[in-house]
Amino acid sequence: MKIEYTLLKKEKNTEARRGKIKTNYGTFDTPMFMPVGTQASVKTLSPEELKECHSGIILANTYHLWLRPGEDVINHAGGLHQFMNWDGPILTDSGGFQVFSLAKPKDISEEGVHFKNIYNGDSLILTPEKSIEVQNKLDSDIAMSFDECVGFPHTRKYVEDSVERTIRWARRGKEAFHNDRQSLFGIVQGAEYEDLRKHCVEELVKMDFDGYSIGGTAVGEPKDLQYKQVEYSCKYLPKDKVRYLMGVGDPIDIVENTIRGVDIFDCVAPTRLARHGHFYTMQGKKNIKNSQYKEDFTPIEEACDCYCCKHYTKAYIHHLIKCEETFGQRLLSIHNIRFLTRLTEDLRKAIENDTILEYREQFIKNYYEK
């Protein structure tokens, strides 16, 4: 079956929404933060640990899995869930962001994006049809249309042309799509131009996707511009379909964009930051390598219910990260993911209580002013 999105409640004072999404692999609440399992593994973590972090859904990268091990290997395994032993929902991206950001030199044509395989130098082309074929074979729960992710800064003329191409590519992908168990999202582009975002939404909605993603964020734009892009997209998106903001996971951005009507977020930050010793707290982001933690025998966050905070001290994790022990990275990854899923739990409660603006005020005060 396709996913089923249910809008449970809209917050009184903002565009924030509380909802739930039913998939073939279980139901999860929104707003939700989605950890990233780039290569069919959320770095350092087991599926059981992800469950304990209350990760309702995870993301896997089509680009990486297409190149290694190849979509056929995963298809022969019985799909991505079986391959990686994850029995919860999975969303795959289209590979678009990666061919634009990782694979160079590149050349964009109407057909698709030409680039070199970083592992063996082969010339490759990723097209809307190929992206869908790969995702159909990966058998994720939610697939993305292949879009052009425009960088920042850019010209209006470029964005105009690019939005039209993204719409044509979305149509081609939808026609090529063949997997009854999988849902397909359209991706809203248009940068910071409200009319282009509106136009893109309208054309995508005509095609009737199972949900909509907001793209062109997390490409180096200022935060206020990001929030505008989200506003200009959500304003025109249908209320009864889920909205996924791609690549955004900074705590304040989760708060601000939930307020603007986003349901799902993803970001590599919690695991990437963990590998460098950074950890989130409600009093801001900190680094465990700081010498002040050498003999600090308290948990990362007293109020946190994660495995890391229940059993380990800052002093121990300080030692592990200083010694480059991967168990330290693992503990901080668990904490950072759980921090973001706790944040979405808080936001869901604030939506229930119509207090999300107060929550934002308090959050900013704690996170930035201490």
Add this chain to the structure above:
Amino acid sequence: MKIEYTLLKKEKNTEARRGKIKTNYGTFDTPMFMPVGTQASVKTLSPEELKECHSGIILANTYHLWLRPGEDVINHAGGLHQFMNWDGPILTDSGGFQVFSLAKPKDISEEGVHFKNIYNGDSLILTPEKSIEVQNKLDSDIAMSFDECVGFPHTRKYVEDSVERTIRWARRGKEAFHNDRQSLFGIVQGAEYEDLRKHCVEELVKMDFDGYSIGGTAVGEPKDLQYKQVEYSCKYLPKDKVRYLMGVGDPIDIVENTIRGVDIFDCVAPTRLARHGHFYTMQGKKNIKNSQYKEDFTPIEEACDCYCCKHYTKAYIHHLIKCEETFGQRLLSIHNIRFLTRLTEDLRKAIENDTILEYREQFIKNYYEK
């Protein structure tokens, strides 16, 4: 309390022994394989995973913990068990092996071993008293005397002098020892010379240690020489005290030295090999990177009960290791440790049944001839 070793049964045809060791942190069976947690972490693994591997005891390295984070930090944490969240038994080595193998340049005097701190270049000296002081503070269950680990090859004259020094150092360490909850082992040196091993054992036994270690192995000597060194040590060691063979963990060496009367083994191999994609099977050691595993959707070992073999396929682990995902290293580390603890379980059964020579024959046939 000190550890209590109970000899439960001697195998009829060999020197192999079945026993159990009671500690302040639980009782475990012997023969036992002990995973190595060099820097207060068995690389990539959690304490819960080690428990699931049926690791009855783990080893931590005094040299590494002395340099980072320092014994005082761990002491202030409440000891090594609290620091690393491991509530099972812990054995610490003396630091001797590391100052001889890792720290260069070095200079051996009667006082101890002079060397440079690899992290900051400071001149340091490790003495029998300092080694014991550090271990007393780490508060492991079993501490080791500081000995001179003689390399291979060597001259008889050098070994003669070295054994005398090891005996004098053992006496100094025993006098400096102050921790009622901790047991202290003497270390038998003497290389491949039976008379020197005998002399060393006799002098150590006069000092009445809580158990005895066999040293001077795993330094590059041929296997037949290693087995002789073990024979020449066990032959003279008291039956009612536990015997620990330091640094040895190759599967065949565990079998051969159990037959010669050893109770405890340790080795970094299962975790180090895992990080390079190697895994043990009863049909020999293999490498998951081999392309034959790309679409092999069977577990590492069908008969294995570990977390890795219960839930993951060779194809998935092949992919993870090729992509340098640490979750792959983690899965193979679990399997490799469990392989060695299963091997000791098999050996315990064979001792009960007086069939250890048949077990060895079958093991060699399977492990080397396929």
